[in-house]
Amino acid sequence: MxxxxxxxxxxxxxxxxxxxxxxxxxxxxxxxxxxALNTVKWYKDGTLTFRRSCxxxxxxxxxxxxxxxxxxACKELVGDIGKKITIExxxxxxxxxxxxxxxxxxxxxxxxxxxxxxxxxxxxxxERFQSAEDREIFDETTKCILCGACSGSCPPFWSNSEFxxxxxxxxxxxxxxxxxxxxxxxxxxxxxQSEGVFRCRTVYNCTDACPRExxxxxxxxxxxxxxxxxx
Amino acid sequence: MAIQTPExxxxxxxxxxxxxxxxxxxxxxxxxNAFELYSWYFFRVSxxxxxxxxxxxxxxMHLINNVEVINYDFVxxxxxxxxxxxxxxxxxxxxxxxxxxxxRTLIYDYVQSKGWRVFxxxxxxxxxxxxxxxxxxxxxxxxPNLPSLPAK
Amino acid sequence: MYRGQSGMWLWVFHRLTGVGILAFLFLxxxxxYLVGLGPEYYNELVFLYKLWVFRLAEWLLxxxxxxxxxxxIRVVLMDFWESGVERHTQLxxxxxxxxxxxxxxxxxxxxxxxKWFA
Numbered sequence: 155m156x157x158x159x160x161x162x163x164x165x166x167x168x169x170x171x172x173x174x175x176x177x178x179x180x181x182x183x184x185x186x187x188x189x190a191l192n193t194v195k196w197y198k199d200g201t202l203t204f205r206r207s208c209x210x211x212x213x214x215x216x217x218x219x220x221x222x223x224x225x226x227a228c229k230e231l232v233g234d235i236g237k238k239i240t241i242e243x244x245x246x247x248x249x250x251x252x253x254x255x256x257x258x259x260x261x262x263x264x265x266x267x268x269x270x271x272x273x274x275x276x277x278x279x280x281e282r283f284q285s286a287e288d289r290e291i292f293d294e295t296t297k298c299i300l301c302g303a304c305s306g307s308c309p310p311f312w313s314n315s316e317f318x319x320x321x322x323x324x325x326x327x328x329x330x331x332x333x334x335x336x337x338x339x340x341x342x343x344x345x346x347q348s349e350g351v352f353r354c355r356t357v358y359n360c361t362d363a364c365p366r367e368x369x370x371x372x373x374x375x376x377x378x379x380x381x382x383x384x385x
Numbered sequence: 386m387a388i389q390t391p392e393x394x395x396x397x398x399x400x401x402x403x404x405x406x407x408x409x410x411x412x413x414x415x416x417x418n419a420f421e422l423y424s425w426y427f428f429r430v431s432x433x434x435x436x437x438x439x440x441x442x443x444x445x446m447h448l449i450n451n452v453e454v455i456n457y458d459f460v461x462x463x464x465x466x467x468x469x470x471x472x473x474x475x476x477x478x479x480x481x482x483x484x485x486x487x488x489r490t491l492i493y494d495y496v497q498s499k500g501w502r503v504f505x506x507x508x509x510x511x512x513x514x515x516x517x518x519x520x521x522x523x524x525x526x527x528x529p530n531l532p533s534l535p536a537k
Numbered sequence: 538m539y540r541g542q543s544g545m546w547l548w549v550f551h552r553l554t555g556v557g558i559l560a561f562l563f564l565x566x567x568x569x570y571l572v573g574l575g576p577e578y579y580n581e582l583v584f585l586y587k588l589w590v591f592r593l594a595e596w597l598l599x600x601x602x603x604x605x606x607x608x609x610i611r612v613v614l615m616d617f618w619e620s621g622v623e624r625h626t627q628l629x630x631x632x633x634x635x636x637x638x639x640x641x642x643x644x645x646x647x648x649x650x651x652k653w654f655a
Contacts, residue, residue, distance in 0.1 A: 222540030245539055307539060309548070313494045343418075348493060352421035356615055358544030358625055372622040375615060381422055429616065432609045443602055447595060447647060452586045457576035460569075477566070484559035491552070512563075520566040523573040 157181045157232055159190055161202065162242040164249050172249065174240075175199075183233025187220055190232055190239070191253075204253040211365060214301030218243055218253050224303035224363040244306030246315070260302055263318045267326040267344050272337025282334045292331040295324045295373050297366040304360035304370050316349040320360040320370045323351055327373040330380065342381055351377055424486055431483040438476040461529045470524055477520045485513040543629045551608045554601040561598055592651045599647070600640045607636050 157179055164172035179193045188206055195202045205215040209228045216227040219242040221235055232239070247255035273282070298321060305311045305319035326345060330338045345351040351374060360370040446455065463469045492505045539545075571579045585591065611632045615621040621628065 219539065222538060224539075307541070309541075309545065310494055312539075314497060316497060346418050346422055348418070348421055350421065352425045353490075353494070355548055356544070356612055357541070357548045359539070359541045361625075362542045362544075369622065371615070371625075375622055378425065378616065382426060385419060385422060429613055432613065436606055436610070439602060440606060443599060447599055448643065451647065452583065452592070452595065455586075456583055457572065457579045460572050460579070480558075480562055481566075484555065484562060487552075487555045488559065491556070516563055516566045519570055523570050527573055 155181060155183060155232075155237065157190060158238050159194060160238070160240045161191075161194070161253070163202070163252055165201070166251060181232045183231065185232045186228050187225075187230045187232060187235065187239065187241070188216055188228040191227060191241070202253075203251045212299060214299035214303075214365070217301040217303040217306065217365070219245065219306075224307045226301060226303070226365045229365055244302060246306050246308070246312040247302070255302075255306075257302060259315070260305060260319065260321065261300075263322040264300065264325060266318070267322050267329075267341050268337060269325050269329065271329065271332070271335055272340070273334060274336055284333055288333040291333075292328050294368050295328040295331075297368050298324050298328070299366060300325075301365060303363040303365060304368075307359035307363040308354075309357055309359070310353045310355055314349065314353060317353045318345070318347075318350050320354070320374060323354070323377060324368060324370055324373050327377055330377065342377075342384075345377065346381060351381070354378075424489070428483065428486060431479050431486075435476075435479050435483060438472065438479060441472075442476055464524070464527055470527075474521060474524050477524065478517065481513060481517050481520070485509060544625065547608055547611070547629065547632065551605060551612075554605040557601050558598070558605060561601075589651050589653050592648065596644050596647050599643055600636075603640050603643075604636050607632050607639075 159177045159179065160174050161177065162172050163169070163175045177194045177198050179190060179198065181190050181193065186209075188209055191202065191204055191206075195204075204218070204227070206228065207213040207215040209216075211226055211229040214226070217224055218227055219225075219240075220227065220230055221240050224244055227241075241253065243249050243253045243255045247257065247260070250256050300321060302321060304324070305321050308317075308320055311317050311319050323345065326341045329335045330341055354374050356371060356375070358371050360374075361368075361372070364370055450459070464473075488509055489506065492502060492509065496502045496505055568579075568582055571582055586595075611628050614628060615625075
């Protein structure tokens with residue numbers, strides 16, 4: 155089928171402002187948006203720049219705004235999106251070039267919540283035992299692939315670049331609710347700052363955008379409750 | 386002749402010079418700051434109370450009565466009862482603080498520069514406390530028997 | 538522009554109604570202050586509020602308060618009820634439904650006796 159791709163282009167060496175450029179290509183309805191982007195890059199305009207790696211929805215490199223919503227380009231099918239596809243980089247991040255955004259502040263916020271197991275006891279001879287029920291509690295939040303789709307869909311994240319963002323909170327949740335971890339206090343101290351978890355306004359865009367179907371809003375609400383009940 | 390690689394153009398990208406608060410403060414342990422937590426909790430508590438107070442006020446003023454009957458005498462009769470006076474005072478206090486806290490979150494969301502943030506929050510506190518005071522003053526000190534301003 | 542889902546629009550209106558109600562509140566504290574100055578001043582001002590423009594604004598104010606209150610209840614449910622967040626769509630429909638159910642009849646009741654464009 156004939157598809158029109160309207161892509162937001164920005165070359166920092168040439169352009170002052172980002173602008174849209176349209177491309178007409180032939181695409182199969184079962185192609186992914188990433189395939190369409192590759193068609194443009196290989197056959198129409200080699201200067202088009204975007205991140206991609208695994209191309210099947212697990213690395214999180216190609217999160218972008220597709221028809222106004224944050225999605226992974228390698229997961230969305232052309233047939234599901236339609237004949238007119240608007241592709242833009244994610245909001246809330248500095249655009250480096252075309253669809254590539256600066257993810258460094260995002261990773262800094264991720265690192266600030268100490269995304270590693272903190273346990274002050276000596277390691278036991280076998281593994282640190284964890285029952286299936288204990289594992290179930292934080293099972294959903296282990297799935298984060300750090301694609302940035304949630305943070306890029308969050309209005310408080312757009313307006314306040316210092317807001318720690320849903321992704322960092324989800325990864326903090328993964329450890330705070332892990333029965334083997336003893337570092338909750340340190341992580342909660344990070345999250346209770348003025349730009350921490352309470353900037354969340356329960357908008358719910360994050361849960362909608364997550365390609366791994368993590369219930370982000372639910373995880374954030376659980377963190378808020380934990381902070382309230384432990385005060 | 387050896388293959389010449391074209392010289393890479395100087396990139397127009399600039400490293401952001403401002404160091405993020407998350408790298409600056411990530412390492413050392415800090416006391417848990419509960420201000421945001423209490424503010425969040427205050428919204429919920431005052432909100433639930435306001436459900437009762439504000440909706441009662443709405444129903445009494447706009448549904449049971451309406452602006453046709455509200456005048457000085459109406460207010461005088463209402464404030465003859467200490468129950469309604471206390472009610473109005475509590476409503477004023479709850480509504481203004483709930484609203485002020487809301488504007489505070491707006492400022493935190495949209496104003497990041499430290500100087501402007503302090504300025505805006507200060508204006509907010511000054512305006513808020515001023516209106517709280519004049520509102521409370523008229524409710525508490527209202528006395529229909531005292532001489533008011535000279536007749537126009 | 539981000540095509541957010543219903544929760545984003547509910548939040549936008551929550552903010553708008555909040556600021557709107559606060560702006561009205563300042564006006565209201567100021568006009569109630571006139572009560573302390575005596576009947577001549579207060580009655581003159583309140584007489585203004587009988588104009589049809591203000592009656593319409595009054596209905597919009599009632600709408601703002603109702604919306605902010607009902608959406609506020611939805612937020613509290615999401616915050617304190619474990620399955621609240623899971624039932625997001627149902628809560629959204631409930632919020633909008635309850636709001637319209639209360640606001641529209643209130644409008645009929647409040648505006649039926651207004652002399653329009655008088």
